[in-house]
Amino acid sequence: MRKHLVLVGAGHAHMTVLKNLADFTAAGHRVTVIGPGPLHYYSGMGPGMLSGIYRPEEIRFNVKDMAISRGAAFIEDLVVRVDPAGKELLLQQGQRVAYDVVSFNAGSGVPIDDRISAHEAVVPVKPIEELLGGRKRVIDALKQRKLSIVVAGGGPAGLEIAANLRRLVADATGAAEITLIAGDRLLAGFNPVVRRKALRGLARLGIALIEGQKVASADARCIRTTSGDRRPCDFLFMAVGVKPSPVFRDSGLPTGVDGGLLVNDFLQSVAFPEIFGGGDCICFAPRPLAKVGVYAVRQNPVLLQNLRSALCGGDLVAFTPQKRYLLAFNMGDGTAIVSWKRLVFDGRPGFALKDYLDRRFMKMFQG
Ligand SMILES: Cc1cc2nc3c(=O)[nH]c(=O)nc-3n(C[C@H](O)[C@H](O)[C@H](O)COP(=O)(O)OP(=O)(O)OC[C@H]3O[C@@H](n4cnc5c(N)ncnc54)[C@H](O)[C@@H]3O)c2cc1C
Numbered sequence: 001m002r003k004h005l006v007l008v009g010a011g012h013a014h015m016t017v018l019k020n021l022a023d024f025t026a027a028g029h030r031v032t033v034i035g036p037g038p039l040h041y042y043s044g045m046g047p048g049m050l051s052g053i054y055r056p057e058e059i060r061f062n063v064k065d066m067a068i069s070r071g072a073a074f075i076e077d078l079v080v081r082v083d084p085a086g087k088e089l090l091l092q093q094g095q096r097v098a099y100d101v102v103s104f105n106a107g108s109g110v111p112i113d114d115r116i117s118a119h120e121a122v123v124p125v126k127p128i129e130e131l132l133g134g135r136k137r138v139i140d141a142l143k144q145r146k147l148s149i150v151v152a153g154g155g156p157a158g159l160e161i162a163a164n165l166r167r168l169v170a171d172a173t174g175a176a177e178i179t180l181i182a183g184d185r186l187l188a189g190f191n192p193v194v195r196r197k198a199l200r201g202l203a204r205l206g207i208a209l210i211e212g213q214k215v216a217s218a219d220a221r222c223i224r225t226t227s228g229d230r231r232p233c234d235f236l237f238m239a240v241g242v243k244p245s246p247v248f249r250d251s252g253l254p255t256g257v258d259g260g261l262l263v264n265d266f267l268q269s270v271a272f273p274e275i276f277g278g279g280d281c282i283c284f285a286p287r288p289l290a291k292v293g294v295y296a297v298r299q300n301p302v303l304l305q306n307l308r309s310a311l312c313g314g315d316l317v318a319f320t321p322q323k324r325y326l327l328a329f330n331m332g333d334g335t336a337i338v339s340w341k342r343l344v345f346d347g348r349p350g351f352a353l354k355d356y357l358d359r360r361f362m363k364m365f366q367g
Contacts, residue, residue, distance in 0.1 A: 013278030016300035025071035038064030051164035108242035108280035121216035140250035142174025153239030167332035206365025256283020
């Protein structure tokens with residue numbers, strides 16, 4: 001029987017499904033992809049796009065073209081509600097889309113609360129396209145004056161963003177004080193050797209690090225930390241962790257503690273077998289997963305197989321998250337810190353490896 005498969009969001013976890021859409025359409029099924037725009041940016045190269053190491057065209061996929069060239073429809077819009085009983089999606093512009101099987105890869109964003117949004121130049125580090133706008137605004141402002149730039153967040157994203165801002169400022173022949181406000185501790189919970197290399201890297205790049213404080217509030221051109229310190233801030237980059245798309249909680253679907261779609265081993269909603277999901281927007285019921293692209297990428301073949309089975313019949317396969325994965329932090333100066341199991345190294349070989357892996361991923365899903 002001809003069925004309708006809908007993909008919500010064309011992010012990192014849907015790439016293999018997108019590439020193989022012709023399998024579904026050739027089997028007689030109808031496929032619709034819904035996303036806010038024709039392009040999807042690869043997060044692993046986002047900080048490098050901020051600094052100018054990569055051009056925007058080098059780090060994005062034309063997901064609209066990928067869908068249409070394989071016989072699917074593409075709707076440029078956002079899903080704002082799911083009616084799981086009626087098997088229908090409500091889009092922001094009012095359209096309703098019925099589905100037989102739906103898969104969500106709607107990602108995550110950085111929550112910016114009211115105490116922070118008073119700042120006139122807040123740049124959330126996700127969605128990645130925000131970094132493109134941020135880059136342009138920083139370059140323009142550097143032509144006028146010396147800047148104070150604050151990066152909030154002591155995880156890998158905060159580190160990479162701060163380091164790549166240094167490169168951006170240098171290449172624009174401007175001047176800026178860059179401060180990384182890391183919360184409790186930079187790279188808390190990471191291998192201590194990685195942390196040491198990161199501290200050395202920040203010192204080398206002339207980036208001030210503040211630990212034990214968070215950005216608590218902001219007004220137009222200043223921030224205040226949790227210790228009450230007030231400091232000037234022309235740009236505030238927010239890398240304080242991400243939250244899944246709110247669409248599941250808003251729709252009353254079962255969600256995990258973070259609001260992500262609660263899924264079982266098969267990446268299938270625990271309540272509605274025709275609803276699947278992958279990437280940052282899910283909460284994996286068997287065990288919580290870090291919000292890293294590595295998992296989204298590894299979920300690709302599982303989603304492909306399970307969507308095929310849901311449409312055509314067949315067994316579902318389980319997703320087994322790997323316990324360890326390679327970490328590579330781009331320090332913006334042609335070096336990267338790489339950590340794999342007990343091995344940690346940095347410098348130019350680290351960047352060469354990260355660049356190779358990132359470009360290989362991009363190549364896999366072009367066209
Ligand atoms: C600066 C930075 C650097 C990072 N570097 C790395 C790295 O090197 N390695 C790594 O493993 N992880 C990295 N991460 C983490 C990584 O970004 C995420 O884990 C990854 O983006 C998750 O992919 P995703 O496809 O689930 O979500 P996303 O990349 O957010 O994609 C979701 C897609 O869904 C669309 N969408 C959103 N809402 C809706 C809606 N309501 N309806 C329809 N479509 C919607 C979005 O437009 C987007 O195209 C980094 C994160 C940041 C912030």
